[in-house]
Amino acid sequence: MEPIQPSGCGCTKPDNGHAAGTTQNMSPGKAAFFGLIGFALWYVVYKQLEPFSHFFAYSLLGLERESHFGEAIQFFIYDTPKVMMLLTLVVFVIGMLRSFFTQERTRKYLAGKRETAGNVMAALLGIVTPFCSCSAVPLFLGFVQAGVPLGVTFSFLIAAPMVNEIALILLYGLLGWKIAALYLGTGLLIAILAGWVIGRFKLEHWIEDWVQELRAAEAVVIEEKPSWADRIERGREAVRDIVGKVWIYVVAGIAVGALIHGYVPETLMASIMGKDAWWSVPAAVVVGIPMYSNAAGIVPVVEALLGKGAALGTVLAFMMSVIALSLPEMVILRKVLKPKLIAVFIAVVGTGILFTGFLFNMVI
Amino acid sequence: MEIKVCGPGCPSCEQAQKIVEAAVAATGVKATITKVTDFQEIAKLGIFSTPAVVVDGGVKCVGRVPKQAEIEGWIR
Numbered sequence: 118m119e120p121i122q123p124s125g126c127g128c129t130k131p132d133n134g135h136a137a138g139t140t141q142n143m144s145p146g147k148a149a150f151f152g153l154i155g156f157a158l159w160y161v162v163y164k165q166l167e168p169f170s171h172f173f174a175y176s177l178l179g180l181e182r183e184s185h186f187g188e189a190i191q192f193f194i195y196d197t198p199k200v201m202m203l204l205t206l207v208v209f210v211i212g213m214l215r216s217f218f219t220q221e222r223t224r225k226y227l228a229g230k231r232e233t234a235g236n237v238m239a240a241l242l243g244i245v246t247p248f249c250s251c252s253a254v255p256l257f258l259g260f261v262q263a264g265v266p267l268g269v270t271f272s273f274l275i276a277a278p279m280v281n282e283i284a285l286i287l288l289y290g291l292l293g294w295k296i297a298a299l300y301l302g303t304g305l306l307i308a309i310l311a312g313w314v315i316g317r318f319k320l321e322h323w324i325e326d327w328v329q330e331l332r333a334a335e336a337v338v339i340e341e342k343p344s345w346a347d348r349i350e351r352g353r354e355a356v357r358d359i360v361g362k363v364w365i366y367v368v369a370g371i372a373v374g375a376l377i378h379g380y381v382p383e384t385l386m387a388s389i390m391g392k393d394a395w396w397s398v399p400a401a402v403v404v405g406i407p408m409y410s411n412a413a414g415i416v417p418v419v420e421a422l423l424g425k426g427a428a429l430g431t432v433l434a435f436m437m438s439v440i441a442l443s444l445p446e447m448v449i450l451r452k453v454l455k456p457k458l459i460a461v462f463i464a465v466v467g468t469g470i471l472f473t474g475f476l477f478n479m480v481i
Numbered sequence: 482m483e484i485k486v487c488g489p490g491c492p493s494c495e496q497a498q499k500i501v502e503a504a505v506a507a508t509g510v511k512a513t514i515t516k517v518t519d520f521q522e523i524a525k526l527g528i529f530s531t532p533a534v535v536v537d538g539g540v541k542c543v544g545r546v547p548k549q550a551e552i553e554g555w556i557r
Contacts, residue, residue, distance in 0.1 A: 220529070220530045220544055221530070221543075221544075224529070252491075252530055252531055252544075254489070254520050255489075255520065255523060255531050256529065256530060258529055259529025259530065262524070262529060327521055328524075336527050337527040337528060338543075339540070339541075339542060449489075452520055453520070
């Protein structure tokens, strides 16, 4: 999800190629064929990145292998194209996938689900359904109208911003698959559990009254059948849009990472955000709520904090608090939820994040 | 003719508005274009994802920015 800008929201410009049959038609077989060739090429280039970075730093520039500067340069030359390539691939695939998961379809699907199973499905769908913070309210209204249980709706609303594909890929690229997997797993778990808990509280009467009346309303559904060419176009648009917007953060983040990698002693943050400072987890959550950054902006910060000796649980809690609980989103949701329900939402999700922070500080 | 562009005012809604204006200008159709930003009003139209374009009471597209050629097709 993109951040809400003061002037409205920062949704990526959506789906210009949405109209069915606008581009030349391509059979699924042909599309798959070109896709495979494209992926093979991608993979070949990807595999050359590490040897190339060594060649560049140590042979071409003639830097010392063990030197700070040499290591920093090699890291930067390796990581920048690596992360950019991963980002492009993932954004493209997700962009294409999203043409299968429209909001209408998600809504219809979840309307027939019971709680618990519904919470799990909603959290998973929250990752792939196209969504941005300014459409949070219409989406919420649509869910209520379709009769999706409140707790299930919340699972979706929590997972959609919390588990972000760009954050996931950056974490993988910069910090390795274990931390990426932890982020994905705990993010989903919090969304599922928090939604389930909110469902248990039976707080439907804390939705604004005018929203309740919508249950009688009829949703307009315009079914569109995009062709394969349309889906591919959708993926390309996502790449143009998202990669075009976040590359600068990525490069800056890797540059910071490279400096840390080469120079910074690993104990700087240990006293403030280390394992021993128990209060640092709640502090990180509280500091994170009013902050709002997009995922691309926060990951380099995470990397920097970890690099300087901050504890993983504390950093993870900080990151989740920044992207999942944001003040601008609360202001928007206030239009459809009574303040009490917003308070419960913040409390439940905040508790989940706190718990995650403590758990990882304890276990790792 | 009456055209409504529904959306809370995010960049894609602004874009939809501009494209609708361009389409109206290109076809020379006489139409009033109104912006609907109130969630309640949008929901009453049965629209639950934005931006959306409504032409003379009929919802033409939901949850995306339409192409100019499409809009010209709807209003011609």
